[in-house]
Structure formats: C-alpha cells, structure tokens
Amino acid sequence: MFSASSPKNVTEEVSAEQKAYLAKIRLKRSVILLTQGSIIVVFFILWELLAGWGIIDAFLTSQPSRIYRTIMNLYQEGVLFAHIGITCLETILGFLLGTILGTIIAMLLWWSDFLAKVFEPYLVVLNSLPKIALAPIFIVWIGAGPSSIIVMALAISLIVTIMEVLNGFIAVDPDKVKLVQTFGANRWQTFIKVILPSSFPTIINALKINVGLSWVGVIVGEFLVSKAGIGYLIVYGGQVFQLDLVMASVLILAVAAAAMYKAVVYLEKFLVKW
Amino acid sequence: MLLLENIIEVNHLGMKYHSLNGEITALQHIDFAVKKGEFVCVVGPSGCGKSTLLSMIAGLLPPTSGQILIEGIPVTGASSKVGYMLQKDYLFEWRTILENILLGLEIRKTLSSKSRTYAIELLRTYGLYDFEDKYPQQLSGGMRQRAALIRTLAVQPEILLLDEAFSALDYQTRLVVSEDIYGIIKQENKTAILVTHDIAESISMADRVIVLSRRPAVVKNIYEIQLTCEKRTPISSRNAAEFKLYFNQIWKELDVHV
Ligand SMILES: Nc1ncnc2c1ncn2[C@@H]1O[C@H](COP(=O)(O)OP(=O)(O)O)[C@@H](O)[C@H]1O
Ligand SMILES: [Mg+2]
Numbered sequence: 001m002f003s004a005s006s007p008k009n010v011t012e013e014v015s016a017e018q019k020a021y022l023a024k025i026r027l028k029r030s031v032i033l034l035t036q037g038s039i040i041v042v043f044f045i046l047w048e049l050l051a052g053w054g055i056i057d058a059f060l061t062s063q064p065s066r067i068y069r070t071i072m073n074l075y076q077e078g079v080l081f082a083h084i085g086i087t088c089l090e091t092i093l094g095f096l097l098g099t100i101l102g103t104i105i106a107m108l109l110w111w112s113d114f115l116a117k118v119f120e121p122y123l124v125v126l127n128s129l130p131k132i133a134l135a136p137i138f139i140v141w142i143g144a145g146p147s148s149i150i151v152m153a154l155a156i157s158l159i160v161t162i163m164e165v166l167n168g169f170i171a172v173d174p175d176k177v178k179l180v181q182t183f184g185a186n187r188w189q190t191f192i193k194v195i196l197p198s199s200f201p202t203i204i205n206a207l208k209i210n211v212g213l214s215w216v217g218v219i220v221g222e223f224l225v226s227k228a229g230i231g232y233l234i235v236y237g238g239q240v241f242q243l244d245l246v247m248a249s250v251l252i253l254a255v256a257a258a259a260m261y262k263a264v265v266y267l268e269k270f271l272v273k274w
Numbered sequence: 275m276l277l278l279e280n281i282i283e284v285n286h287l288g289m290k291y292h293s294l295n296g297e298i299t300a301l302q303h304i305d306f307a308v309k310k311g312e313f314v315c316v317v318g319p320s321g322c323g324k325s326t327l328l329s330m331i332a333g334l335l336p337p338t339s340g341q342i343l344i345e346g347i348p349v350t351g352a353s354s355k356v357g358y359m360l361q362k363d364y365l366f367e368w369r370t371i372l373e374n375i376l377l378g379l380e381i382r383k384t385l386s387s388k389s390r391t392y393a394i395e396l397l398r399t400y401g402l403y404d405f406e407d408k409y410p411q412q413l414s415g416g417m418r419q420r421a422a423l424i425r426t427l428a429v430q431p432e433i434l435l436l437d438e439a440f441s442a443l444d445y446q447t448r449l450v451v452s453e454d455i456y457g458i459i460k461q462e463n464k465t466a467i468l469v470t471h472d473i474a475e476s477i478s479m480a481d482r483v484i485v486l487s488r489r490p491a492v493v494k495n496i497y498e499i500q501l502t503c504e505k506r507t508p509i510s511s512r513n514a515a516e517f518k519l520y521f522n523q524i525w526k527e528l529d530v531h532v
Contacts, residue, residue: 182358
C-alpha cells in the first residue's frame, strides 16, 4: 500500500549532498563572522599596545583603556546617558519629522500636478543647497537649543524625502490605479488603497537614508549650539585637547547610529509582512 | 441559453488622443451591440485601440464622439454594472487574498456582512477558500488570475470586460486559465467582452468575434462563431472542424505584416 505520507517523507529527508551543502554554507558564514570579529579585536589590541609602548602618542590618538576610563567617568558623573539620550532624541525627532512631513508634502504634490510642476525648480535648487549653510539662520531664528538642532536634522532630510517619495508615488503602475478606478475609486481612495501602500518600500528606504542624514544634522547642530549631547562632547573635547573624550564620543556615536539603523531595519520587517 | 435584449450598445463611437506631437485617432465610427449572456471577443492588431474601447465601455475614459449605452442608459462614469480584468492580476501584495477580494466592495462602500458572505462563498465555490489568509505571492499564476476574477465578481457586475486577460501567462497556463475563467463566467451567467490579439483564443471562447482594423480602427467584420462540438469550452472548441476556417478568415482579415 502506498500511504499518503510517503511522498512527504521523501521530501523531508535531507540527502547527504544537501547536508554537505548546508554545512559548507554554515562554515563560510562562521568564517566571515570570525574574521569580522578578529579585525576589531586586533585593531583595539594593537592600538592599546602601540600606545602603551609609546610607538604612537596616546595624547593625540588616545588609547582603548583611556577611552574606557573616560566613559566610566562620564557614567559615574551621571551625565553619560543624558548626553546620549538628548542626541538620540534629537535624531529620532529629526528623522521622523523629516519622513512624515516629506511624505505629506509629497502627497500634496502628487495630488496636484500643477503644484508639482510649479515647485519642481525650487526643489531642485533646495536639494543641491548644502543645508548646513542654513544652520546659523536657524540658530538666530529659533535660538541656540535643541529645537534648532532638530530643525537642522529636519532640513537635511526633508527635501530628499519629498523627492524620493514623490518619485515613488509617480512610479506606481498605472494599471494598479486603473484597477481601483474601475471600482469607481476617487482620488483619496486611490491614494489610500494603492499609491501609499505601493510606495511603502520607498518610504522605508527614505527612512533608512534619513537616519544617516539626521545624525549629520544633529551632530553639526550640536557643534554649533554646544550645550549638551555627543556632538557637544566631541567639540568640547577637541577644544580642551582631550582626545580621550573625543574618541570616546565618536565610539558611542558609532554604536548609537548603528543601533538606530538596525531598529529601522527591524521596523521594516515588522511592517512589511508580505 | 435565451439571449435577451442588448445589454451594451456602442453607437458611432470615436476616440482621439491629443498630445504635443499631434492628434491620434484611435477609433472611429465603431458600432456594435452585445446581448445579455453573450461572450464577445474583440481582435485587432496591437495599438489599434482595443484597450481604449474597453476603457470607454467601463466609463473610465469619455469618448470624443458617439456614445455607449448599458441597459439603455448612457455611460458617464465608472459603472457599477461593469467589472474589469486586466492583463496582470494586480492582486495587492500587501493584502491577503480575502482582503484583495473585498477591495471593490470597500471602494464602493458596499461592504456589509451580506456582501462579505457572498465574496467568501465565491472563494469557496471556486476553490480558493483555503487560501483566503494567504498573500498573493504564495499562489500560482493560475490561482492568482482566478482570485482576480473573484475580486471582480464580488461586486456583482452584469458585464465583464477582459483586457488581454491571459496574455501575460505562458502558453500552457493560458489554455488552462482561459478554460477555468470561461467556465466561471458561464456558470455565473455574465456577459463578457474579451479583448485580445490572439485569433485562436478569440475563436475558442467567443459567440461572436469583432475584428478591428489597424489604427484608426473601424469594425472590419463581425463573425458569428458556430462550432460543432459536444460541450463547448475553449479547449474543446479548438478541435472543432470549423475552427481552422474561422482562423484563416480572420487571419486574412487582420492582414498581419511584420
Ligand atoms: N493616454 C494616451 N495618450 C495618447 N495616446 C494614447 C493614449 N493611450 C493610448 N494611446 C494611443 O492610442 C492607440 C490605441 O491604444 P490602445 O487602446 O492601448 O491599443 P491596444 O489596446 O489595441 O493595443 C495607440 O496607438 C496608443 O499609442
Ligand atoms: Mg491594450
């Protein structure tokens, strides 16, 4: 008798070749991970030793052990997380505002072909303008504080978002639009049912780019406003020639930026389920 | 089947497109009628205005001359009597099959527990009930096209317009899917207009074939398709003795050049 389950068993049974293949892939992945880990470990050990032996000047290059002590000091003074927190908050607000506002403006431009045509040259000019040049204006208008810094981050990401997302909206397959229109969809329904969800990957991509851009805006803002935050620590450390503080801050910055990027990637997995 | 009155009347229809490079007359002086329950195919060379014709019947595009009557009433906008199927299934990948099938009801604001039950009943009848929570990419091409048809049927149209609905599929799948879709349309007693550039496909499915000329398109000829075969389906039609005769006639009529 042939049982119904026999073909299933055949497919579930992993052949020796398949096992070998999987093992090879796994091995390759481990080797890559191991190499990646070794590079960073070797880098820090060499740095520590070379500075310890006096081959490089620890005053100029700092040293992992001194960086560690600096971070612990900041922690014991109770200011470490305050600095990290304010910078992260400014960045998150900056890129969320940039993405949301950019998407809303892109929606208006999608809605009205007239507006899109009218504003096109202005967008092109604004896009090529280095937004950092606007920082002094924001500081004068808004005041030297976190608000200016957030506006700086927003300014950097806004125009790119508008252009990216608008292009995403326009690139939606016209036949998808035709489909909902055969059901009698109005412009708002067309936007909500087709244009926006179709452009979701584009918007997530804008979000990823905006995380990076917002960090630039926030750090530059903190350089100029200089009251608190990781950017402030870097500038302050530079001014008083404390490279330990500068290096420690850059290291923290690298970790925070990477963590935020990972968070967006995770958000994408969570939101884009199909 | 008893063919009642004309459900669609196309009177002296014409369409011109305008662009900076000039004016394109896509269609002119198009006259024909479709009876209730009839399956009509429109064949014509690529770019002659077949999609334009369907868009106008669906009320998506106002004609530049002439008019279209559906059940005696002039078409002025997207009609609730008409369902449309495009070349690709355009199932939205962010919606499950059930959510896709409810799309038309949502947009028309006619989603009620009754209409929902009707849609689910269609899924059950046509073997997609087990897939209602799946996403489109988990379905085969044929099943997706069937789901697209059910999405159209869920809003209970009288008339189905199919624009090259099978052209995106490979040859084998195309035969099976057209057999499948034809069966469903007949079972649901719908009137259908299928636009295609595939002569064999048109003969295999149609009660009548309307042949359009090259642009500016006019109706060149209308063929009543009468085939002697047991139980007529697209695949069995292809074996009928008359099939080849019709094919040759329409082929000559289309006057295909490279
Ligand atoms: N929106 C449009 N603007 C200008 N010309 C168009 C437009 N849509 C279609 N056309 C032209 O009208 C003709 C008929 O198009 P279409 O109805 O899509 O043909 P078919 O479906 O038979 O291939 C083509 O030559 C095409 O270039
Ligand atoms: Mg076409």
